[in-house]
Amino acid sequence: MNIAIASGKGGTGKTTVSLALAETLGSRARLLDCDVEEPNCHLFLDAEPIRREEVQISVPEFDRERCTDCGACARVCNFHAIAALGKKKILFFPELCHSCGGCLPACPSGAIREVMHRIGRLEFRRAAGFELVTGVVDVGYPMAVPVIRDLKKQALSDKTNLFDSPPGTACPMVATVRGADYVLLVTEPTPFGLHDLELACDTLEALNLRCGVIVNRADGHGGEVENFCRGRDIPILMEIPFSRKIAEGYSSGKRLLECAPELKLEFERLLAEIGVK
Amino acid sequence: MKIALTSRGRSLDVLLDTRFGRAPYFVVYDTVSKETEAVENIQNLNAVQGAGIQAATTVAKTGAEAVISGHCGPKAFRVLQAAGIKVYLSGGALTGTEALRRFEAGDLKPIDTADVEGHWA
Numbered sequence: 100m101n102i103a104i105a106s107g108k109g110g111t112g113k114t115t116v117s118l119a120l121a122e123t124l125g126s127r128a129r130l131l132d133c134d135v136e137e138p139n140c141h142l143f144l145d146a147e148p149i150r151r152e153e154v155q156i157s158v159p160e161f162d163r164e165r166c167t168d169c170g171a172c173a174r175v176c177n178f179h180a181i182a183a184l185g186k187k188k189i190l191f192f193p194e195l196c197h198s199c200g201g202c203l204p205a206c207p208s209g210a211i212r213e214v215m216h217r218i219g220r221l222e223f224r225r226a227a228g229f230e231l232v233t234g235v236v237d238v239g240y241p242m243a244v245p246v247i248r249d250l251k252k253q254a255l256s257d258k259t260n261l262f263d264s265p266p267g268t269a270c271p272m273v274a275t276v277r278g279a280d281y282v283l284l285v286t287e288p289t290p291f292g293l294h295d296l297e298l299a300c301d302t303l304e305a306l307n308l309r310c311g312v313i314v315n316r317a318d319g320h321g322g323e324v325e326n327f328c329r330g331r332d333i334p335i336l337m338e339i340p341f342s343r344k345i346a347e348g349y350s351s352g353k354r355l356l357e358c359a360p361e362l363k364l365e366f367e368r369l370l371a372e373i374g375v376k
Numbered sequence: 377m378k379i380a381l382t383s384r385g386r387s388l389d390v391l392l393d394t395r396f397g398r399a400p401y402f403v404v405y406d407t408v409s410k411e412t413e414a415v416e417n418i419q420n421l422n423a424v425q426g427a428g429i430q431a432a433t434t435v436a437k438t439g440a441e442a443v444i445s446g447h448c449g450p451k452a453f454r455v456l457q458a459a460g461i462k463v464y465l466s467g468g469a470l471t472g473t474e475a476l477r478r479f480e481a482g483d484l485k486p487i488d489t490a491d492v493e494g495h496w497a
Contacts, residue, residue, distance in 0.1 A: 173433065178424075178425060178426060179423060179425060179426020179427070179429050179430050180426065180429075182429045182430075182432065182433045182455045182458075183433070184433065184436050184455070184458060184459045185436070188458050188459065190429070190454060190455055190458055192426070192429065192451060195425055195426050195429075
């Protein structure tokens with residue numbers, strides 16, 4: 100089963116919830132940190148990677164001997180990643196390439212082959228009783244989605260896979276939640292949390308994904324969030340209390356269940372409620 | 377020698393467009409025949425990415441050996457450089473005619489690196 104943890108707004112507690120769920124499930128969990136531009140799950144674990152893998156995309160390589168200067172490769176490229184200037188001068192911009200492979204069959208002289216180009220890495224860790232796989236996009240590469248796609252291939256069919264999503268509702272978030280059996284939306288009882296929760300709910304509705312809400316830093320002022328959820332028929336599955344104990348622990352890099360172990364029962368109940376065995 | 381000027385219109389009488397990749401026209405001036413030719417770049421105005429690369433390829437196809445524009449980003453510059461085209465910056469809002477006069481007087485100097493980041497406008 101695949102569960103995505105998303106929010107819309109940044110800083111609501113996606114990572115906090117993801118780590119607590121992973122810790123609750125223990126060896127049954129595999130946590131994938133899909134916030135590949137700024138992954139942070141590992142910062143809460145005292146563990147070095149036990150393995151690293153490169154993330155690569157396929158990009159064209161040009162054989163100048165075979166090239167006939169026809170320019171078909173540049174014309175077919177919708178992403179303008181190829182400039183064909185004649186006299187066998189071909190410039191290629193890998194950061195613009197979407198690995199569609201369209202230039203290969205477009206070349207009438209077979210002068211293009213695919214080679215692998217590194218765009219990021221995966222790091223594998225084991226700590227606090229579960230497995231964590233972190234995606235990291237290389238500095239200078241502008242697209243997070245190919246790294247997220249590669250990372251999600253690390254989901255295991257015999258585990259509960261937890262996808263810790265990047266904030267927002269754009270491509271990286273969509274790439275993360277796509278294919279999830281359930282999406283947990285973490286929000287906070289503020290106008291900003293509610294505003295972005297609405298955006299996230301709209302996005303999930305368009306993707307036809309089931310979701311429920313966790314209210315973090317709940318302080319008894321969550322009426323607006325409750326009204327919104329009731330109106331949209333979205334369950335509020337849990338509230339994490341606004342507490343100095345939790346905030347102090349977080350500020351020194353402690354996980355939620357280290358600061359408030361009593362919440363583990365709540366997470367067990369939540370997992371049962373959304374159908375995790 | 378042909379010189380391509382990034383332009384808001386089809387003639388040397390209108391103001392230059394200070395953008396390179398997303399200028400609507402290139403007015404190509406031939407210093408020998410004194411004739412001008414307008415080349416559309418409108419297909420690049422709404423390109424999601426790679427407008428500079430496409431525009432530079434278009435300029436290369438005209439046979440121009442120099443470009444006069446307001447600015448030039450890194451990818452466009454790389455393509456122009458590979459095509460052996462020198463890039464001159466107009467240094468302000470000039471018409472094509474004024475820019476050419478300054479160019480021919482030697483007031484414009486070729487740049488050896490992009491002067492702005494991509495998507496600067």
